[in-house]
Amino acid sequence: MNIDILLGLQWGDEGKGKIVDAISPDYDIIARFQGGPNAGHSLEFNNVKHVLHLIPSGIFHPEKINIIGNGVVIDPAVFKKETESLGLSADELIRRLIISARANLILPGHRILDAAYEHSKGQTKIGSTLKGIGPAYTDKVARNGLRAGEILRKDFRDLYDQHMKLHLAILKGYDFSFDLKEYEAGWFEGIELMKKFRIINTEYLINDLISKGKKLLAEGAQGTMLDVDFGSYPFVTSSNTISAGACTGLGISPKKIGEVLGIFKAYCTRVGSGPFPTELNDHTGNILREKGHEFGSTTGRPRRCGWLDLPALKYAIMIDGVTRLFITKSDVMSGFDTIKVCVSYKSGGKECHEIPFDNSPVEPVFMEMDGWKENISGIREYKDLPENLKKYIGFVEKETGLPITMVSVGPDREETIFRK
Ligand code: GDP
Ligand code: IMO
Ligand code: MG
Numbered sequence: 001m002n003i004d005i006l007l008g009l010q011w012g013d014e015g016k017g018k019i020v021d022a023i024s025p026d027y028d029i030i031a032r033f034q035g036g037p038n039a040g041h042s043l044e045f046n047n048v049k050h051v052l053h054l055i056p057s058g059i060f061h062p063e064k065i066n067i068i069g070n071g072v073v074i075d076p077a078v079f080k081k082e083t084e085s086l087g088l089s090a091d092e093l094i095r096r097l098i099i100s101a102r103a104n105l106i107l108p109g110h111r112i113l114d115a116a117y118e119h120s121k122g123q124t125k126i127g128s129t130l131k132g133i134g135p136a137y138t139d140k141v142a143r144n145g146l147r148a149g150e151i152l153r154k155d156f157r158d159l160y161d162q163h164m165k166l167h168l169a170i171l172k173g174y175d176f177s178f179d180l181k182e183y184e185a186g187w188f189e190g191i192e193l194m195k196k197f198r199i200i201n202t203e204y205l206i207n208d209l210i211s212k213g214k215k216l217l218a219e220g221a222q223g224t225m226l227d228v229d230f231g232s233y234p235f236v237t238s239s240n241t242i243s244a245g246a247c248t249g250l251g252i253s254p255k256k257i258g259e260v261l262g263i264f265k266a267y268c269t270r271v272g273s274g275p276f277p278t279e280l281n282d283h284t285g286n287i288l289r290e291k292g293h294e295f296g297s298t299t300g301r302p303r304r305c306g307w308l309d310l311p312a313l314k315y316a317i318m319i320d321g322v323t324r325l326f327i328t329k330s331d332v333m334s335g336f337d338t339i340k341v342c343v344s345y346k347s348g349g350k351e352c353h354e355i356p357f358d359n360s361p362v363e364p365v366f367m368e369m370d371g372w373k374e375n376i377s378g379i380r381e382y383k384d385l386p387e388n389l390k391k392y393i394g395f396v397e398k399e400t401g402l403p404i405t406m407v408s409v410g411p412d413r414e415e416t417i418f419r420k
Contacts, residue, residue, distance in 0.1 A: 001258025002210045005246045007220030009316035011270035013296075013303065014263040015328035015408055017041025020057035020219045022416045028214040029065045029206065030058025033249030034239040035221030036073035036106060036136070038129040040297025045413040050086065051297050054079050056219050059086065059096060065209075067202050069218075070102035071239065071249020073136040074148060075111070076190025077183070083193065090196070099194065100202040101149025107160070108183035109167025110135035116176040126235055127272025129298050137238040139163075148199050151191050203251025210256060218246040224316035225270075232359050235274025243320040262322035262402075264313055266330040266392070269303040271296050277364045278306035278342045292332035307340045307366065310399050315355050317400055325400065328408040330389055331415075336371035339392070343367045343399070369395070377410040382419045 004027075008014040021043040024030055032039075037053040044050070045060070052059065054074060056066040068074060083093055110132030117134065118125050128134065139145045146163055150156060164180075171178070210216060222241040225231050230242060239245060243260050247253065267288055270276045279285070285305045288294065294303035316322070333339060345352040345362035352362055372386035379385055385393075385407065393404050407417040 001256060002214065003216045003218065003246075003252055003256050004259040004261060005218040005220065005243045005257060005320075006261040006263065007241065007243060007320060008223030009225075009262045009264045009313055009320070009322070010223045010268055010309075011225045011276075012221075012223040013040075013269055013271070013294075014223060014265050016220060016263055017043045017052055017057040018408065018411060018413070019261075019263055019326055019328070019406070019416075020217065021045070021060060022413050023217070024058040024061045024064055026215065027058070027064065027217040029067060029209060029216040030056040031067035031069050031202075031206070031216060031218055031250055032056045032072050032221060033069045033218050033246045034071040034241060035237065036133055037075050037078040037131040038133045038237060038298060039221035041219075041221070042297050042411065043413065044411045048087075049411070053082055053298065055082055055086070055097060058217070058219075059088070059093075062092075062096070064096065066097045067206065067250075068097070068099045068103055069202060069250040070100040071245060072100070073104050073106050073133060073140070074099070074194075075106035075132060075187070076194055077186035078131070078190070080186065080190035080193045094197055098198045098200060098202060098205065099148050101147065101199050102201070102203075103148045104136055104140040104145040105148060105151075106132040106136040107146065107163055107167065108180055108187050109164050109171075110139070111183060112171060112176075112178045112180070113167060115178070116171060116174040119176050120174055125273060127274075129296075131298070134238045148194065151194055152199070156191075206250055206252060210252070216252075218250060220246070224320055225312055227319075230315075230319050232274045235272065235359070259323045260321050261324050261326060262317060262320060263326045263328060264308075265328050266308065266333045267292075268306045268309050268312075269294050271299070271301050271303050275359045275361070276304055276306055277312075277345060277362050278309045279304050280306045284336075287335075288332060291335070292329055307342055307364075308396070309342045309364065310396070311342065311345055311353070312355065313396075314400060317402065322402060325396070325402050325404045326406040326408070327393065327396070327404050330392075330407060331376050331409045333389075334372055334374060334376060338368050339371045340366040340368050341392075341395070377415055379409055380417060382407065382417050385417070
């Protein structure tokens with residue numbers, strides 16, 4: 001099996017970017033399969049931090065092919081800004097990165113609609129990143145989308161104008177002011193830049209390379225608990241963030257999937273609205289936020305923090321068919337006398353084993369464990385980790401029935417412990 005999928009098992013920001021960068025040497029191709037610039041994937045090496053939104057996290061490895069797959073929605077303006085922030089020449093990027101002709105575009109109207117929809121929701125806002133994700137996927141499914149391959153058409157400007165008219169007509173129904181020109185200038189500059197890249201039917205390239213023995217890592221965005229079907233709808237994103245999304249978002253058969261690598265934080269975070277049973281609205285939550293620098297990579301918003309939620313983790317593992325677990329940010333948990341982990345839920349006084357489809361409130365049932373105090377960021381061998389952290393890891397392995405084969409102890413590429 002030459003295709004592995006790496007994805008987040010919580011509400012996003014599990015550390016996917018860091019891990020994809022760290023394991024990229026094991027693969028030939030790194031491909032994003034869903035989401036868009038709502039993602040913010042951070043990675044660090046040589047004391048420099050990079051944040052990627054659309055570009056796969058294998059981009060800093062010169063010999064790897066990076067693909068933006070058909071399931072991704074691309075905002076050309078964000079794409080341009082991002083390419084300029086990487087410290088790589090345009091020629092080098094063009095060599096390393098390929099875009100699917102079938103990937104839908106986020107139009108300026110989508111961003112405005114995203115803001116107008118959120119504005120109209122009053123108290124029930126989703127907490128969207130306002131990058132135009134929902135409206136772009138809406139147009140895709142409604143068969144009104146514009147796709148990357150179309151930017152090369154002579155009549156592209158006419159096509160754009162037709163779409164914009166449609167968006168303006170919808171916006172008439174909303175009491176929302178906006179400045180279209182402000183968005184359009186950067187967007188068309190981005191279109192010109194995109195024209196220099198290879199925009200092809202990437203599904204042929206991927207399947208051809210796989211048949212020749214090349215290895216592909218599919219990089220998930222967001223997290224399983226933000227999936228449009230299985231997350232806490234409507235407080236979700238607009239794509240399938242689960243492992244099945246890799247098949248539709250790249251054009252690969254499920255028969256070709258090997259490992260499903262599930263990433264989770266040692267605790268939980270969530271940005272935006274929606275249920276979060278283990279949330280800590282107290283001093284402990286503040287400690288996790290400050291120590292873990294839990295502020296959004298895309299929007300800078302403070303992330304809500306809480307203890308690890310095992311029922312949610314097990315749900316994600318079930319939906320994704322995870323084969324191996326990776327744990328991140330255990331270094332942030334250093335310093336507590338005791339830590340908690342949610343082992344089940346209660347609803348109406350009764351034990352509850354399922355995640356409710358309608359977001360009805362559940363009460364977490366916690367188990368308390370001894371914490372660890374050591375600074376672990378310099379540790380590179382599993383055996384040297386504090387005993388209480390190893391007990392925590394062992395407990396999660398027992399509960400989930402899966403091995404935790406990687407422990408991340410800091411944001412840098414090097415701060416990673418692989419277990420044989
Ligand atoms: P992603 O969206 O899943 O790629 O995650 P983000 O990049 O949005 O958020 C994860 C944050 O934690 C980033 O600032 C990373 O640099 C940082 N990070 C990743 N792994 C670790 C870790 O093991 N320890 C610490 N302290 N920080 C980490
Ligand atoms: P990465 O890939 C964390 C959240 C938003 C909001 C909801 C819908 O970095 O893990 P959207 O912009 O998709 O309409 O927002 O989903 N969200 C994320 N939260 N990490 C992300 O991506 C996210 N992408 C979207 O905060 O609650
Ligand atoms: Mg992120």
